Amino acid sequence: MSAPEGTSPKISSSQIENINDIPKWADDNSTIQVPSVTDDVQRKIRRQFDKHVLPVVCVLYVVMEWTTILWKIFPAHIYVAVLCVLWGTTAMCSGFTNNMASMIICRSFLGVFEAGFGAGAPYFLSLFYQRRELGLRVSILLGMSPLANCFASALAYGITHIETSWGAWRYLFIIGMSSAPPPFFICSNFNIVEGIPTILFAPVVFFYLADSPRTAKFLDIDDQTFAIERLQTRDTTAKSKVHWKQFFAGLTDYQNYIHTAIHFCCNYSFAGLSNFLPTIIADMGYNSINAQGLTAPPYFAAFLLCVVAAFFSDRYGMRGFVVAGFSTMGLIGYLLLALVKDLENTGPRYLGVWLACCGIFPALAINITWLLNNQGGDSKRGAGLAVLATVGQCSSFVSSAVFPTSAAPFYTVGCSLGAGFTGLIILLSLGLHFKLDMENKRRDRVFGPVDSEENIDVSNLGDQNPKFRYLT
Numbered sequence: 001m002s003a004p005e006g007t008s009p010k011i012s013s014s015q016i017e018n019i020n021d022i023p024k025w026a027d028d029n030s031t032i033q034v035p036s037v038t039d040d041v042q043r044k045i046r047r048q049f050d051k052h053v054l055p056v057v058c059v060l061y062v063v064m065e066w067t068t069i070l071w072k073i074f075p076a077h078i079y080v081a082v083l084c085v086l087w088g089t090t091a092m093c094s095g096f097t098n099n100m101a102s103m104i105i106c107r108s109f110l111g112v113f114e115a116g117f118g119a120g121a122p123y124f125l126s127l128f129y130q131r132r133e134l135g136l137r138v139s140i141l142l143g144m145s146p147l148a149n150c151f152a153s154a155l156a157y158g159i160t161h162i163e164t165s166w167g168a169w170r171y172l173f174i175i176g177m178s179s180a181p182p183p184f185f186i187c188s189n190f191n192i193v194e195g196i197p198t199i200l201f202a203p204v205v206f207f208y209l210a211d212s213p214r215t216a217k218f219l220d221i222d223d224q225t226f227a228i229e230r231l232q233t234r235d236t237t238a239k240s241k242v243h244w245k246q247f248f249a250g251l252t253d254y255q256n257y258i259h260t261a262i263h264f265c266c267n268y269s270f271a272g273l274s275n276f277l278p279t280i281i282a283d284m285g286y287n288s289i290n291a292q293g294l295t296a297p298p299y300f301a302a303f304l305l306c307v308v309a310a311f312f313s314d315r316y317g318m319r320g321f322v323v324a325g326f327s328t329m330g331l332i333g334y335l336l337l338a339l340v341k342d343l344e345n346t347g348p349r350y351l352g353v354w355l356a357c358c359g360i361f362p363a364l365a366i367n368i369t370w371l372l373n374n375q376g377g378d379s380k381r382g383a384g385l386a387v388l389a390t391v392g393q394c395s396s397f398v399s400s401a402v403f404p405t406s407a408a409p410f411y412t413v414g415c416s417l418g419a420g421f422t423g424l425i426i427l428l429s430l431g432l433h434f435k436l437d438m439e440n441k442r443r444d445r446v447f448g449p450v451d452s453e454e455n456i457d458v459s460n461l462g463d464q465n466p467k468f469r470y471l472t
Helices: 039-052 054-073 076-095 100-118 120-126 134-159 170-174 196-208 221-229 244-252 254-282 288-316 319-339 347-373 378-392 395-399 412-447
Strands: 010-012 031-033
Touching (some): 054 076, 054 120, 054 378, 076 100, 076 196, 100 120, 120 378, 134 288, 134 347, 244 378, 254 347, 254 378, 254 395, 288 319, 288 347, 319 347, 319 412, 347 378, 395 412
């Protein structure tokens, strides 16, 4: 496309999606008509988005979390492989969109498919590992999020600097990794490998992912039997069926709502740190490139501490103390961010970033493990995790609203809320620890002590079986 010789064409802002879409013939003498948007118009547009966009996204990222129970019904190798194809295809479609409406549709479906996998993966691991082995595996799984944050920003930076008139941001969806899609930002909690890589991984899932210990092809028949026998709790309900008594018990168990409240508080920081940490560091006076780089070390340290916390908690128990201890670290970090107002001395605030990251991620991982440990039976475990994921996810919408640009550079409200929520985690985790410890002692008095290695059938009574003891 070329402009008539000797003319200086005018380009309407409605014709341009981003800077990469400016025609090559546009030069310094070209005039791009950018309308002036008043504060009143900004508020009007924002209200319209809140009315027509936000509810749809909230419904599909939150309401679809119940799909955790589908891990119980469908064979995992088929279910996850289908999710990979649908997820990757939808991500690729996002890269080909040309307007807001089509982008919203794509992101909504991504929310559905993300909900189907993200919340169910820890439940799936609980089918294979003993209760005191599960913490490490869930922590490694969930620790992939801060670890991915170490690399996602660098990858996104490189991809968006591809020279193209098509729009470099599109490659983030087709071949790359992103946590927020430019130029349209809709909050997502997980950094995800999008597009082509996800689709290519689907055959690996289909042919190699085991559905359960009983069907693991990489084990011989004897080892499959041993893999089932070694689990301390045994649920004889058919793999593809839901035990509805257990399921409804999961919906009414007070423990699940305490874990959900803890997850709500953790997820506020999980989402807030993932989305706004580079901005917080940039507002300390660092340029955008250095800010991205400075987020990597605390994220990597958070991953390592997820593993350390899991090792300790799997060996010694005391999951409540572990959650409370790391939350105390996070609380100190948020207090530093909320109270220190000196931009000349950025050391204490950057320390606050470290403590917030290193405290929240291990607490979140161990809390999910703790819930899975204490739900007798697969159906109750799935229901409990669905409650946690559905309600706990809602705090991400809170965190996306309390770090506005106008609050820079200190983001006092957002950091203060982070401190308040993290302090609440300490109270809830300690309270649940002592409550479960009292219940264990009561059962010992009434029914007698139990050998920790004894296998317990939880098919009917679940964790109400007199021989069941809670991990505290």
